[in-house]
Amino acid sequence: MSLRWRAIWVIATVVLFGYYAVANIASEETRLESPLIPDNALRLGLDLRGGIHWVIGVKLGATEDHELSFLIGLLEDDLERDKVVVGKIEVVDHQLRIETFTDLARDAVREWIGDTEQLVEVGDDPELLTFELSELRRQQVREQGMSQVLEVLRRRIADPMKGIPDSVVTRQGDDRVLVQIPGGSLDRARAREMLRVTGFLEFKIVMDVAQTEELLRAKYPDGVLPENTTVAFERDKETDRVLSAYLVGVEADLTGDYLTDARPGFDNQQRPQVDFTFNPAGGELFQSLTEANIGEQLAIILDDRVYSAPTIQSRIATRGTISGRFTVDEASDLSVILRAGSLSVPVVIEEERTVGPALGADSIRRGLRAMIVGLAVILSFTTFYYRLSGFYASAALAANLLILIGVMSMFEATLTLPGLAGIVLTVGMAVDANVIIFERIREELRAHKTPRAAISTGFSKAFWTIMDANITTLGTAIVLYNYGTGPIKGFAVTLSIGVVTSVFAALVITRLMFAVYPGDRHVESLSI
Amino acid sequence: MPFELVPPGTHIDFIGKRRVAATISIALLLAGAIAVFVNGVKLGIDFQGGTEMQVLFEDQVDVDEGAIRSAVSACGIEDSSVIRYGEAAGREFLIRFQAGEVATAGGDGCPLTPEQKEALERAKLSGGGGGDEGEKGETIDKLAYALGNAIGRLEVQRVEFVGPRVGSELRSNGLKSLLVACILILMYIAFRFSVRFAPGAIIALVHDIGITAGIFVILGLEFDLRVLAALLAILGYSLNDTIIIYDRIRENMELRTKFDLVDVLNQSVNQTLARTVLTSGTTMAAVLSLWILGGEVIRPFAIAMAIGIVVGTYSSVFIASPTLLFLERRFGGTSAAVGPASEVAASVRREAPPRRYAGSSKAKRRKKKRR
Numbered sequence: 001m002s003l004r005w006r007a008i009w010v011i012a013t014v015v016l017f018g019y020y021a022v023a024n025i026a027s028e029e030t031r032l033e034s035p036l037i038p039d040n041a042l043r044l045g046l047d048l049r050g051g052i053h054w055v056i057g058v059k060l061g062a063t064e065d066h067e068l069s070f071l072i073g074l075l076e077d078d079l080e081r082d083k084v085v086v087g088k089i090e091v092v093d094h095q096l097r098i099e100t101f102t103d104l105a106r107d108a109v110r111e112w113i114g115d116t117e118q119l120v121e122v123g124d125d126p127e128l129l130t131f132e133l134s135e136l137r138r139q140q141v142r143e144q145g146m147s148q149v150l151e152v153l154r155r156r157i158a159d160p161m162k163g164i165p166d167s168v169v170t171r172q173g174d175d176r177v178l179v180q181i182p183g184g185s186l187d188r189a190r191a192r193e194m195l196r197v198t199g200f201l202e203f204k205i206v207m208d209v210a211q212t213e214e215l216l217r218a219k220y221p222d223g224v225l226p227e228n229t230t231v232a233f234e235r236d237k238e239t240d241r242v243l244s245a246y247l248v249g250v251e252a253d254l255t256g257d258y259l260t261d262a263r264p265g266f267d268n269q270q271r272p273q274v275d276f277t278f279n280p281a282g283g284e285l286f287q288s289l290t291e292a293n294i295g296e297q298l299a300i301i302l303d304d305r306v307y308s309a310p311t312i313q314s315r316i317a318t319r320g321t322i323s324g325r326f327t328v329d330e331a332s333d334l335s336v337i338l339r340a341g342s343l344s345v346p347v348v349i350e351e352e353r354t355v356g357p358a359l360g361a362d363s364i365r366r367g368l369r370a371m372i373v374g375l376a377v378i379l380s381f382t383t384f385y386y387r388l389s390g391f392y393a394s395a396a397l398a399a400n401l402l403i404l405i406g407v408m409s410m411f412e413a414t415l416t417l418p419g420l421a422g423i424v425l426t427v428g429m430a431v432d433a434n435v436i437i438f439e440r441i442r443e444e445l446r447a448h449k450t451p452r453a454a455i456s457t458g459f460s461k462a463f464w465t466i467m468d469a470n471i472t473t474l475g476t477a478i479v480l481y482n483y484g485t486g487p488i489k490g491f492a493v494t495l496s497i498g499v500v501t502s503v504f505a506a507l508v509i510t511r512l513m514f515a516v517y518p519g520d521r522h523v524e525s526l527s528i
Numbered sequence: 529m530p531f532e533l534v535p536p537g538t539h540i541d542f543i544g545k546r547r548v549a550a551t552i553s554i555a556l557l558l559a560g561a562i563a564v565f566v567n568g569v570k571l572g573i574d575f576q577g578g579t580e581m582q583v584l585f586e587d588q589v590d591v592d593e594g595a596i597r598s599a600v601s602a603c604g605i606e607d608s609s610v611i612r613y614g615e616a617a618g619r620e621f622l623i624r625f626q627a628g629e630v631a632t633a634g635g636d637g638c639p640l641t642p643e644q645k646e647a648l649e650r651a652k653l654s655g656g657g658g659g660d661e662g663e664k665g666e667t668i669d670k671l672a673y674a675l676g677n678a679i680g681r682l683e684v685q686r687v688e689f690v691g692p693r694v695g696s697e698l699r700s701n702g703l704k705s706l707l708v709a710c711i712l713i714l715m716y717i718a719f720r721f722s723v724r725f726a727p728g729a730i731i732a733l734v735h736d737i738g739i740t741a742g743i744f745v746i747l748g749l750e751f752d753l754r755v756l757a758a759l760l761a762i763l764g765y766s767l768n769d770t771i772i773i774y775d776r777i778r779e780n781m782e783l784r785t786k787f788d789l790v791d792v793l794n795q796s797v798n799q800t801l802a803r804t805v806l807t808s809g810t811t812m813a814a815v816l817s818l819w820i821l822g823g824e825v826i827r828p829f830a831i832a833m834a835i836g837i838v839v840g841t842y843s844s845v846f847i848a849s850p851t852l853l854f855l856e857r858r859f860g861g862t863s864a865a866v867g868p869a870s871e872v873a874a875s876v877r878r879e880a881p882p883r884r885y886a887g888s889s890k891a892k893r894r895k896k897k898r899r
Contacts, residue, residue, distance in 0.1 A: 047825075055694060188669060188687070352689035359582070359685040359825075366823035374817035378810045385531055385806070418757055421818055421826050425761065425833070428814025429768075432807040436772065439803045446536055465775040468720055472771060473764035475716065476709045480760045483705035491757050495764075 003515055010512050014399045017406025024409055042409050045416030047487050048364050050183025050357030052191055056153070057350040058175045063145030064094045064133055066345075070261055071096065071119070073277065073319070075112055084108045095122065096131040145345045146171065153177060157191075164191075176350065183357040201256025204232070205289070206297035206309055208247035216245045232299060234306040246299050246306055253289050258282020264331040267321070272331035274322040283318030291315045353487070367420035374424050375401070382431055386438050388527030392513040393434035393506075400430050400505035404498050413497075416490030426498030432469070433506030437462040438528055451526040455514050459507070466503060474499045534802040542797045542845055543790050543853060549846035553735060560742015569745055572752030573688060575702065577695035578626045581668060582686035585619040589680030596621055599678040603671055614824045620685075623671075686825075702756045706737065709763050721774055728851035729770050732843040736766045739843075740836045749831065758832035765811065766840030769804060770848040776800050777849070789856060793849045801845075808841040 023037050031037045046053045068091045075098075079086060086109065087099025096119065100106045109129055113119045118137040123130035133141060150171055157179060158169040168180040181191055210216035213231050217223035225231070225247065234244040262276040278286050290298075290312050299309040300322060310322050355363075379397065383390040404426065408415065441458030449457065474496055481492035518526065573580050585591050593610045600608045605625045614620035672684050690698070710733060717726040737759055744751065776796040781787070815837060819830035 057691070057693065188684075192669075348691070349689065350691035351694045352687060354687040356683060356685045358584075358683065363823055363825060366821060367826070370817045370821040370826075373821055374814040377813045377817065381810065381813070385533075417826055418754065418829065421822065421829055424814050424818050424822070425811070428811035429765065429807070431810045432768070432803075435803050435806045435810075439800075439806075442532075442536075442802075443799070461779075465772055468771045468775060469768040472713055472716055472767045475712045476760050476764035476767075479705050479709040479712065480757060483701050488753050488757050491761075495761065 003512075003519070006512055007516070010509055014402060014509070017410070018399070018402040019406070020409040021402045021405035024405070038409075040410050040412050042405070043412055043414045044360075044364075045414045045419065045487055045490055046180055046182065046360075047353065047355050047417045048360045048367075048415065048420070050355050050360035052179070052181040052183070052188060053351075053353040054179040054181075054349055055172060055351035056149075056177045056179055057348045058146060058149050058177060059346040059348065060142045060145045060175050061094055062346050063141055064138060065091050066261070067133065067137075067141045068094070068096045070263075070277070071116065075109070078112060079108065082108065094132065098129045098131075099127065100129055101127075142175070146175065146177075149177060149345050149347060153179060157181065177347070183355065183360060188354060201259065202252035202301040203254040203286075203289075204246075204248035204252055204299045204301060205293050206246045206248060206299050209297065209309070210245050212242055213245045216247060232301055232304065232306045234309065244306070244309070246297075246309060248299055248301075252301075254282065254285055258285065262335040264328065264335045265321070272326040272328045274326070274331050274335045276320055276322065276335075278318045278320075280318065286320065287315060287317045290320075363417050364420075367417060367424070371420070371424045371427065375427050378427060378431060382434070386434075386528055389438055389441075389514075390528075392510050393431060393438070395513065396434065396505040396509040397427065397430055399509050400498075400501050401427065403501045403504070404494070407497050407501065408494070413493055414490055415494070416487035418487050419490030419494045422491040422494030422498060426494065426502060429473075430498065430502035430505065433462075433466045433502055434510055436465055436469075437506065437510065441526070441528055445526065445528070451518055451523050452520070454526065455518075459511055459514075463507065466506065470499050470503050532802070533805055538801060539794070539798055540801075541794060543794045543850055546846065546850035546853070549842075549850065553739065553843075553847060556739045557735070557742060560738065560745055563742065563745040567745055567748060570748060570750045571699075572750040572755075573624065573690045573695070574752040575695055575699040577690050577692040578624060579668065580686075580688040581623045581671065581684060582613060583621050583623065583672070583675065584614075584683045584685050585621075585679065586681040586683075587619070589619065589682070591619060591621075591679050593621070595679055596623060596675065599675050600625070600671065602678070603667075603674050605667075605671070698753065702753075705756075705760065706763070709760060710734070713763070713767055717771070717774075721778060724855065725774055725778075725852065727855055728848045729767060729774070731851045732770050732848035733763055733766060735843050735847050736762055736836060736840045739839045740832060743835050743839075744832065749828065752828065754826070754829040755832045758829045758836060761833060762836030762840055765837065766843060769807075769840055769844035772803065773797055773800050773844055773849060774852075777852070789853055793853055797845055797849055804841060804845065808837055812837050 020038055020040065023031060024041050026037050031039055031041060072089050072091070076089065084105050086105050087101060089098045098109055100109060106126065106129065113131055118134060119131040120134045121129065122132050150169065153169045157164055158167045164181050166182045170178045172178045207229060208216060208219065210219065216231060217225065228250050229247050230250050232246045232248050233242050234246070235242055258278045258281060260277050260279050262274055265273055265275040267273050294312050294314065297309045297311050299306050308322060379394040382393050386393060404423065437458050440462045441454045444454035444457045445451065477492045477496040477499065481489055481496065593612065596610045597608060600610070600623060608623055608625040611622050612618055613622040668687055676682055710730060713733065714726045714730055717729050740759065740762060744755065773796055776799055777792060780792045780796050812834065815830050815833045818826060819834060822830060
């Protein structure tokens with residue numbers, strides 16, 4: 001490559017990344033509006049921006065117990081039907097224990113368990129049959145538990161429409177959820193309340209129904225609805241178009257708080273339906289509600305949205321079904337939603353890192369100040385010590401910083417406080433490559449080589465030294481990235497990118513400047 | 529004449545001082561080890577679990593540690609530690625306690641907000657509802673409210689809570705990461721240099737981590753994630769130093785067929801001394817500016833880095849190279865220094881990948897073109 005092309009290439013790189021780096025100054029709105037300013041920019045970590053960082057542990061053991069309890073319900077019904085007498089049935093330590101007294105009962109229970117294909121027998125006490133979920137089923141149950149929790153938390157926190165703007169809910173490992181809520185938008189107490197509430201699921205008896213609100217209102221004099229009523233809409237899932245408008249009471253007749261389970265099933269004609277279970281208190285309420293309203297429609301409302309409004313066929317107690325013209329998928333979706341509405345899996349905050357916006361802003365200010373002062377000291381020292389060559393190194397260091405921030409902006413990397421520290425550290429260590437080269441050149445000059453030869457040998461001899469030194473640093477940074485959590489990852493990111501850009505700055509940018517001057521000129525001495 | 533910190537032709541007998549250096553290092557390591565038994569290792573909440581709250585009281589509020597401590601213990605938290613923090617003229621405090629329970633009844637000393645009372649009622653009504661997810665969070669909110677009532681208006685600036693499970697995971701993963709980093713480094717050096725070079729580098733690294741950690745224990749400073757990040761950065765930094773000297777040792781060995789290993793080591797360390805001093809200086813400048821200007825939150829990182837830079841620089845000069853010598857003398861062969869040394873050189877030539885100077889070959893090509 002000729003010198004000219006090399007120069008063009010290097011300048012283009014620096015300008016491109018520098019542009020990305022400088023664009024961070026513009027506010028987000030300006031960036032998105034202006035066609036000239038890139039949309040990508042650094043993301044500030046929660047420790048700089050302020051916000052709540054939660055690692056939430058999901059107690060999946062409880063999900064297993066829950067699954068076992070569900071099976072107990074079915075087992076009891078069937079045993080009752082077949083008039084099989086057993087003792088106490090309970091769930092202990094994620095195991096199902098059934099007290100039995102006769103061989104007949106034992107065989108019946110074992111046969112029933114065998115039919116479920118979900119349990120395996122453990123233990124050998126004939127009086128007390130003990131079963132566990134099979135490994136496969138256990139994994140399934142745990143996965144379901146996780147997706148349920150993710151679903152609920154996403155809906156409550158990270159929903160693009162109703163959630164908290166810019167908040168993120170992601171799965172972390174087997175049984176953890178990472179929740180990140182940027183600062184200012186919500187205080188801790190309210191955020192915690194979002195974890196706490198059991199659901200926004202409501203059951204309401206439908207008083208009237210029409211295709212649209214206008215048609216519904218038209219049924220009443222002057223369009224005034226009866227007292228204590230409101231309109232709930234059933235909307236098309238894709239288009240959000242109103243399918244039906246239901247007149248319902250303001251107060252829910254029953255809420256999802258009492259729901260313990262919901263899952264897809266089939267009626268006796270193999271049509272998909274959703275089976276749900278209330279806890280005893282809910283069961284009582286539901287029983288009297290349905291008894292009084294047979295033939296009426298029951299609106300099932302989630303987050304102010306009617307999901308279905310089946311007609312009540314009979315009195316329903318703890319276990320009921322929602323039938324409609326479901327497809328298999330719809331039935332399973334609805335059951336997920338019902339289950340999601342009730343956060344039945346206990347969760348616990350295992351790690352929290354919350355930073356107020358004021359402290360975050362303060363950290364940014366201090367971090368920048370440390371960076372600027374560090375940079376100024378290093379630049380002036382380098383220029384003083386190596387003169388023209390030092391100036392080259394300083395320019396390369398400045399370009400290095402621009403490229404580093406530019407790369408991070410381009411990939412929308414997250415900048416954390418440790419990340420900022422990583423940038424400052426990079427500034428300190430980046431000069432190293434230049435120092436290695438310059439000391440080498442000085443040595444060559446002392447050995448009475450011409451400046452041109454000294455530069456050439458200096459760069460070539462320093463090449464692998466610089467590579468070796470930086471590859472190992474990159475290695476430790478990558479280890480740190482794999483290990484680190486949250487903010488510390490940010491340190492690893494800036495350190496790794498910084499290593500790469502530093503090598504580029506020293507071996508390409510500084511080199512180019514030497515090629516421009518002295519280049520091929522026969523200079524008597526070198527300012528180094 | 530160029531300005532030079534280390535004048536050319538400097539020839540300090542670093543290797544000759546290896547016994548002194550070894551004594552100093554071993555003494556420091558021992559001191560650290562003794563301090564571990566005497567002082568105990570202080571773990572931050574990252575590794576131990578616990579809660580940390582940084583609070584800032586408003587301007588006119590008159591407050592001291594004692595007042596906060598008694599307000600905190602009125603809330604049923606006995607093992608709290610309260611320290612002044614930051615630069616806000618003594619109105620900023622760090623409150624730390626093991627995950628404790630706050631008396632939920634809301635006694636006189638620890639009053640509840642109306643919302644909290646409401647939430648409490650609701651929780652009772654729905655029979656516990658979503659489980660125990662909010663306990664720790666509630667502790668913090670209650671505490672903040674209680675402090676506000678007892679002392680004066682305040683702002684909670686930062687809350688960190690690490691549960692016991694996460695704490696022990698971070699602890700074991702942290703140690704694992706140090707180990708993995710060491711192994712990777714060992715492999716790289718064995719690959720790029722020679723298997724014989726690797727132990728010296730590793731001993732230097734263990735030495736750096738050991739002494740830096742030891743000084744932390746002696747000074748009674750705390751280990752947390754920030755310090756761990758610094759320790760890993762020190763690994764990288766110190767290795768950087770060591771590799772640059774090793775690189776020079778290898779080069780000097782290749783230049784000659786017969787040499788005295790002590791001479792080569794000394795020469796190499798001296799030749800790279802200017803670079804060692806300068807780079808330590810610039811890195812130290814950056815770290816010091818972080819220490820002084822970067823604020824309280826990042827300071828533990830900066831302190832660990834600063835100690836590590838000093839120790840790392842010292843170890844590259846006084847520990848890594850003499851270890852090479854020691855290992856050669858002990859395991860390299862039976863004859864005098866000349867023998868094993870040339871053996872090293874031979875093994876270097878054998879095992880190191882061919883040294884391609886990308887730069888110089890390109891330069892040659894360019895020259896041809898121009899002609």
